C-alpha cells in the first residue's frame with residue numbers, strides 16, 4: 001500500500017528550497033541585498049514602497065513591514081498561489097524536484113492512463129543555478145562552522 005501521492009514532508013521541502021529560489025521562480029527581482037538580507041517589493045499588498053519585504057536568507061524566511069505577511073517558503077507559496085499549505089508544499093516538490101524518485105514512481109503508475117500528464121515540467125537554467133548556489137552556500141556554511 002503506497003500513500004506516496006498524498007504524503008509530503010514539509011521539513012524536507014523547507015530544507016530543499018530557498019527563498020532565493022522562490023524569488024527567481026516567481027520573477028520577483030530583489031532591489032537590495034545586504035549580507036544575508038534581501039529587500040523587495042511585497043507581492044502580497046499594493047504598497048508604494050518597493051522594499052517593504054525583507055527576506056532573511058540564513059533563516060530562509062520572509063517578512064513584510066507593510067502588510068505583516070511572514071513565514072517560510074511554504075507560507076510564501078500558499079499565499080502567492082492562494083492555496084493550502086499542503087498544496088503549496090506539493091507544488092514546491094514538483095517545481096524543484098525535491099522528491100524525484102517518488103515522483104517518478106507516481107508517473108509510472110499513471111503512465112498507462114494519461115501520458116500527457118506524466119511529462120515533468122521543464123527545469124529552467126535559473127532553477128538549476130539557484131539550486132546550485134543555495135547548495136554551495138550551505139556547503140560553505142558547513143565548512144566554515146568546523
Ligand SMILES: [Zn+2]
Nearest residue numbers: 042045064067
Ligand atoms: Zn506586504
